[in-house]
Amino acid sequence: MIGSLRGQVLALQVQGNRAIGLLDVAQVGYEVQLLPRSTMEWMIGETVQVFTHLQLRDDRWLLFGFATVAERDLFRQLIAVNGVGPQLAIALLDRLELPVLIQAIVSGNANLLAKTPGIGPKTAGRIALELKTKLAEWRDQSGLSTTPAAGPVGLVREDVEMTLLALGYSDREVTQALEAVGQQTALSKEGDPERWIREAIAWLSQSAL
Numbered sequence: 001m002i003g004s005l006r007g008q009v010l011a012l013q014v015q016g017n018r019a020i021g022l023l024d025v026a027q028v029g030y031e032v033q034l035l036p037r038s039t040m041e042w043m044i045g046e047t048v049q050v051f052t053h054l055q056l057r058d059d060r061w062l063l064f065g066f067a068t069v070a071e072r073d074l075f076r077q078l079i080a081v082n083g084v085g086p087q088l089a090i091a092l093l094d095r096l097e098l099p100v101l102i103q104a105i106v107s108g109n110a111n112l113l114a115k116t117p118g119i120g121p122k123t124a125g126r127i128a129l130e131l132k133t134k135l136a137e138w139r140d141q142s143g144l145s146t147t148p149a150a151g152p153v154g155l156v157r158e159d160v161e162m163t164l165l166a167l168g169y170s171d172r173e174v175t176q177a178l179e180a181v182g183q184q185t186a187l188s189k190e191g192d193p194e195r196w197i198r199e200a201i202a203w204l205s206q207s208a209l
Contacts, residue, residue: 002063005030006049012039017091021065023048032065033086035094041067055086064090070142071098077138081130083123092116100161100171104128106136109158115165159193164200177203 007025014020019036022029032050042048050065051072064086066072071093078089092101095116104112105128113124157178164174177200 002052002054004049004051005032005063005065006047008047009042009044012042012044014039017087021050023050030063032063033090034065035067035071035090037094038065038067062086066093068098073138074098074102074135077131077134078127081127083126088116088118088123091118095171097171097175100175102135102139105131106139107158108132109161111158111162112165156191156193156196160196160200163193163197167201169204173204174200177201177207 005023005025007023007030009021010024010029011022012019014036017036019034019039021032021034021038021042023032032052034050050067051069052066053064053072053075055062055064064072064075066075075086075089075093078084078092079086092113096104096112100112103109108128110121110124110128113119113127114121119127160178161174164177165171169177178196181196181199181203
């Protein structure tokens with residue numbers, strides 16, 4: 001099995017919702033399907049390393065590439081869920097950053113998962129149900145930190161995240177804002193979603209200046 005590749009980027013292309021990278025590894029060209037955001041992070045001619053998952057089909061072999069082992073391992077967990085194929089797993093990993101995606105599954109936040117195109121409420125609920133315990137254990141064993149220490153928790157966090165995402169902020173912006181607000185104010189001791197939202201928007205507005 002091909003577990004990782006290190007080589008020079010020869011080409012990058014987006015075909016619909018699919019991003020394909022062509023890597024030259026010891027004069028052999030490997031086509032690797034990537035998270036679409038990778039096409040914005042890579043440059044033609046640079047040397048990169050990807051951690052890969054090889055999927056065998058009757059007519060061809062498909063390689064999926066990820067920036068980290070954790071991304072690759074979570075992809076494997078996702079495609080083990082009934083009804084979640086590689087393309088839906090890629091969409092989830094591309095739409096939600098790794099810490100946010102793991103936290104959404106572990107906390108059972110199906111509403112956030114369902115914001116990914118192609119992921120309906122039933123599929124989102126199935127993902128949370130089947131992977132909640134597995135990912136909680138995997139997260140702890142891997143030493144991954146998925147929840148900002150100063151941010152809101154539980155249903156309050158879910159309400160705040162959903163509102164901020166609906167307002168057009170990215171997952172990264174939401175995560176950074178909640179951590180910053182929790183550290184700078186006394187909100188970490190409170191569970192008022194409206195106050196978290198107001199303070200987060202104020203912080204995001206200031207950071208954009």
